Amino acid sequence: MAHTPIRLLIAASGTGGHLFPAIALAEHLSDYQIEWLGVPNRLETQLVPKQYPLNTISVEGFQQGFGLASIKVLGRLIGSVLQVRKILQQGNFQGVFTTGGYIAGPAVIAARSLGLPVILHESNALPGKVTRFFGPWCNAVAVGFEVASQYLSRAKTVCTGTPVRSQFLDEATAASLDLSIPEGAPLIVVFGGSQGAVAINKLVRQSASAWFDAGAWVVHLVGDKDPDAESLKHPQYICLPFYNNMAALLQRASLAITRSGAGSLTEMAVCGTPAILIPFPFAAEDHQTYNAKVFTSVGAAIMFQQSDLTDERLRSKVLELLQNPEELQKMRRAAKAIAVPDSADRLAQLVRDLVEKK
């Protein structure tokens, strides 16, 4: 007898760091009927595969006001909870999965008020405010890094690692790199999270000529907000606003220079990409520094705070690493050692256990 598929609502919104782990999980629940919950005009409208219908609600600005007992914030929260309840009831959903952030508050309250199980995944080493507040209301909080559990003592935490999309796990992906970089040439990949990092871009442009002289190639993903994006030209330099095949690029890279968003870090661990990390200085509660420390503490990466970093320091550190392949190899092994390649399976199993048990 054919049984009806489980219906799951995934509430993930805003940045690649929130969306990609949820997309990876969805790939592992292919027997489920999945719909998405997001907000209009954010990255989900572009990144969520079309097979998952996107429901949108208005929660814009909620996060900024979070914690302030302002009537306006409360009013907005109640409004969004009612919208999510309606979506859950009309869609006959049996559970909710969320990756935290502003969308998680209304999603958790709505689901719990209807008696539906909620699983929250927190990819950062220092869990966000929404996770710390709503975590205890969830049936489980899955964490990407073990260290996050210590900030969630009232929640039921399970360390699953953070899921990456399947192409990151297939070592043959490197062959699909469609950028012409000579085989064997050292490759430095520079990127700044899903939205670019103008400050890193500037430092890299000031430093890169010494790296070219040392024979390295640079693939620079500059984002779409850098006014000087086109200013550097060199035969060993490839500049793009965004690149879709990050798996191939990180597998091929000799070194990455990047922010320390949880998504990028998890992908670099799986691919074994040595990294220089420059945490985004304005990230909430400086959480990117906490993320970076997970990697520096095992020797998988080197961290610089943006305020201390000059083009001179960056230039010489990269040259030093390029001249020391054994050190890069050590970093590569250390990164691989903290990867959780079966994270999507672990998380999917947790979701199945809690949603199907109901």
Ligand SMILES: CC(=O)N[C@H]1[C@@H](OP(=O)(O)OP(=O)(O)OC[C@H]2O[C@@H](n3ccc(=O)[nH]c3=O)[C@H](O)[C@@H]2O)O[C@H](CO)[C@@H](O)[C@@H]1O
């Ligand atoms: C500024 C900020 O607060 N960022 C947060 C945001 O992540 P944010 O999305 O900024 O950064 P992440 O590092 O988590 O993710 C970036 C993602 O974008 C992808 N990518 C990037 C560039 C590109 O050209 N192509 C591409 O596909 C990367 O492969 C990665 O999957 O949520 C994360 C998870 O809560 C946090 O850890 C980050 O601190």
